[in-house]
Amino acid sequence: MGKVLVVTSGKGGVGKTTSTAALGAALARSGENVVVIDFDVGLRNLDLVMGAERRVVFDLINVVQGDAKLAQALIRDKRIDTLSLLPASQTRDKDALTEEGVDRVIAEAREKFDWVICDSPAGIERGALLAMRNADIAVVVTNPEVSSVRDSDRIIGMLDSKTLRAEKGEKVEKHLLVTRYDPGRATRNEMLKVEDVLEILSIPLLGIIPESEEVLRASNMGSPVTLNNPDSAPARAYFDAARRLRGETVDVVVPLDRKGFIGRLFGRRVA
Amino acid sequence: MNLMGFFRKSSSAPVARDRLQVLLAHERSVIGKNDLLATLQEEILAVIAKHITVERDAVQIKMDRGASVSTLEIDVEVPFDAKKAIPRPSSVSASV
Numbered sequence: 001m002g003k004v005l006v007v008t009s010g011k012g013g014v015g016k017t018t019s020t021a022a023l024g025a026a027l028a029r030s031g032e033n034v035v036v037i038d039f040d041v042g043l044r045n046l047d048l049v050m051g052a053e054r055r056v057v058f059d060l061i062n063v064v065q066g067d068a069k070l071a072q073a074l075i076r077d078k079r080i081d082t083l084s085l086l087p088a089s090q091t092r093d094k095d096a097l098t099e100e101g102v103d104r105v106i107a108e109a110r111e112k113f114d115w116v117i118c119d120s121p122a123g124i125e126r127g128a129l130l131a132m133r134n135a136d137i138a139v140v141v142t143n144p145e146v147s148s149v150r151d152s153d154r155i156i157g158m159l160d161s162k163t164l165r166a167e168k169g170e171k172v173e174k175h176l177l178v179t180r181y182d183p184g185r186a187t188r189n190e191m192l193k194v195e196d197v198l199e200i201l202s203i204p205l206l207g208i209i210p211e212s213e214e215v216l217r218a219s220n221m222g223s224p225v226t227l228n229n230p231d232s233a234p235a236r237a238y239f240d241a242a243r244r245l246r247g248e249t250v251d252v253v254v255p256l257d258r259k260g261f262i263g264r265l266f267g268r269r270v271a
Numbered sequence: 272m273n274l275m276g277f278f279r280k281s282s283s284a285p286v287a288r289d290r291l292q293v294l295l296a297h298e299r300s301v302i303g304k305n306d307l308l309a310t311l312q313e314e315i316l317a318v319i320a321k322h323i324t325v326e327r328d329a330v331q332i333k334m335d336r337g338a339s340v341s342t343l344e345i346d347v348e349v350p351f352d353a354k355k356a357i358p359r360p361s362s363v364s365a366s367v
Contacts (some may be wrong), residue, residue: 110298145287146287146290146291149291150291150294150295150298153295153298153299154298157299186284187284189282189283189284190283190284191284192283192284192287196284196287196288200288200291200292200295
């Protein structure tokens with residue numbers, strides 16, 4: 001029986017899809033069987049970030065409605081054979097997703113995979129609720145910025161009340177993933193520190209992903225950042241986060257891109 | 272940019288943290304409050320219903336949050352002919 005993990009945030013654009021792809025690939029590289037599922041019906045992007053946009057035949061809604069079998073809709077990653085993608089539909093309406101249908105697909109995926117990672121749409125409506133519904137574990141993606149922190153607080157409240165686990169009186173295991181973190185600006189008091197965000201949201205820290213040009217470079221290439229440049233700072237942070245998800249104890253550090261003295265000096269000046 | 276301007280610009284993060292702490296304390300209480308009041312209303316109604324026949328609308332609960340003190344107001348409208356022990360309609364009000 002695999003674990004179901006939802007990557008969620010409330011706010012859009014904070015890095016849910018990037019994190020889903022990066023964590024999924026990191027877990028798959030360590031030998032785990034992983035499926036990433038795009039719940040953002042009508043605005044699918046996980047296929048694009050994973051570089052599988054030209055290979056989509058069937059999608060989540062086809063499987064939910066019984067028009068295709070799960071095995072037919074899954075796209076096996078070309079780089080790692082333990083990584084699969086179930087894309088969202090780009091054309092259909094999200095009302096085509098039913099609770100029963102989603103429960104059935106997740107239950108089947110749980111049988112086949114060690115990790116079922118659900119990429120939630122932004123917002124707090126139906127799509128986001130369906131994505132978190134079956135979750136055992138939640139990764140709350142938050143930028144160190146006021147509106148993102150507020151929305152994360154709201155989503156944490158929903159994880160505690162609107163999931164199947166909550167209905168049964170059980171807890172969803174929640175983890176905070178701080179993304180787009182700029183250590184320089186945080187040191188200069190221009191950006192919320194990770195400790196501030198942790199104190200306000202009071203859920204355990206899964207990792208700190210530093211702001212990096214490698215993230216955009218990876219999505220340009222259609223490859224999770226953990227595969228595109230595994231030695232880059234954000235990739236190393238995602239690998240550490242994935243190890244923590246597997247239960248390993250790894251000290252939290254903010255990995256930084258290696259720069260020469262001149263680069264560091266210049267980088268600080270312009271940041 | 273003068274020296275004051277430099278310092279003001281640098282220390283925006285503590286402002287963000289303080290604003291968030293105040294805002295979220297309020298928002299959590301508002302979201303939690305509705306559930307709390309609904310639960311209180313049901314349970315108080317159940318207690319009263321054991322002794323007196325009352326309508327659901329007869330129990331009103333209100334919470335006011337002030338700066339230094341919060342009040343919980345419970346208003347129970349008791350019907351004229353509920354029980355012989357009660358001679359006439361009356362209103363019970365309690366503040367906590």
